[in-house]
Amino acid sequence: xxxxxxxxxxxxxGNPQKAEHSKYFFKTGKGQYGEGDRFIGSTVPETRKVxxxxxxxxxxxxxxxxxxxxxxxxxxxxxxxxxxxxxxxxTGRKEIFEFYLAHTHxxxxxxxxxxxxxxxxxxxxxxxxxxxxxxxASSENLWEQRIAIISTLAFIRKKDFTDTLKLAEKFLTHxxxxxxxxxxxxxxxxxxxxxxxxxxxxxxxxxxxxxxMLRYAIEKLTPEQKKKYMMKEVQx
Numbered sequence: 425x426x427x428x429x430x431x432x433x434x435x436x437x438g439n440p441q442k443a444e445h446s447k448y449f450f451k452t453g454k455g456q457y458g459e460g461d462r463f464i465g466s467t468v469p470e471t472r473k474v475x476x477x478x479x480x481x482x483x484x485x486x487x488x489x490x491x492x493x494x495x496x497x498x499x500x501x502x503x504x505x506x507x508x509x510x511x512x513x514x515t516g517r518k519e520i521f522e523f524y525l526a527h528t529h530x531x532x533x534x535x536x537x538x539x540x541x542x543x544x545x546x547x548x549x550x551x552x553x554x555x556x557x558x559x560x561a562s563s564e565n566l567w568e569q570r571i572a573i574i575s576t577l578a579f580i581r582k583k584d585f586t587d588t589l590k591l592a593e594k595f596l597t598h599x600x601x602x603x604x605x606x607x608x609x610x611x612x613x614x615x616x617x618x619x620x621x622x623x624x625x626x627x628x629x630x631x632x633x634x635x636x637m638l639r640y641a642i643e644k645l646t647p648e649q650k651k652k653y654m655m656k657e658v659q660x
Contacts, residue, residue, distance in 0.1 A: 425478050427488035427497075433474045434496050439465035450495065450533055457566065457602065458533050464496045471496050475503035483523055490530030498530050499539065506543040521548040525556070532567050534602055541571045546578025554587055561591055566600055573606045577613060585614045585621050592637075596629060601636050608640025616644055626653055 443465030450458040466474075481489075481504050489501035509520045524531075524544050531537055549557065560572040573595065576588040592607040615622030622641065630638060630653045642650050 425481050425485065427481075427485040427492070430474060430478050430481065430485070430489060430500060431492065431494070431497050433477070434464055434466050434471060434494070434500060437464070437466035437470040437474075441465065442467070446495065450535075457600075461495050461533065462493050464494050466496050468499075471500050472503055475500045475507070479504055479507050483519075486523075487527060490527045492530075495533065495536075498532075498536055502531065502536055502540040506540050509544050509547065517548055520544060528565065528568050528571065531571065534570065534606075537567055537570045537574055541574040542577035545571060546575035549575065550578060550582065557587060557591065558594075561594055566602065569595070569598070569603060570606050573603070573610055576610055580610065580613045580617065583617055585618065588614050589621070589625055592625070593629065596632055596634070596637075598634075601634075604634040604636035605640055608637040608643075611637070611641035612643050615641065619645075623649070 443463040446463040446465065447453075447461075450461060450463075452458040452461045478500075481501075486501045486505060489497045492498060492501075505520055505524060509517055512520060521544055524540070531540065545557075557572045557575060560568045563569055573588070573591045576591060579585070580588055588610045592611055595603050595607050598604065598607075611622055611625060622645075626633075626638075626641065633641070638653060642653050645653075
């Protein structure tokens, strides 16, 4: 198995119309967050099928895929890495975690972060020092910042909300809508498991939360609760 053979397999599912749509969907125009990215036009299930068939790909070959110009090749590599992490021993998981953080340059769109960050970074840090999340959050790289907050989904699933809340608070003044969506999503997930945790955060911060973050966070609350927290918009 090689990166080139994986790429050829993904290309076998290529669809020019889907590739063109992806260029728009993932904002690849000049000055947009996905500027210059290229697409093959394979669907997520098709790309996952290729990943499953190449689940034992080596780090060297995975590194080549993560450096590939085509989005789906990077996506495929991250699916493989996530699957390898799940089945690895502690030593193997540590190696995958370190490999992942060494290749964040290839994890450069929201779907690439979301398909991998909590599976690898979050799961590895469940019982470990989490300072690396705050280093990522302080990065100037949007995608490393997103890795930081999305990784906390692994903690949320264990009903550990501390880092989610701290990072969401840190990102209150973030300028990018993608981070607002990510933080709102994680707050919503926390609220689904412990509503009081969410409402306490909202009570403290809803008047300063970016609108998108707030809307995502309150999505599962009652109409009455939503009305209370959306009064910010009425007042503005």
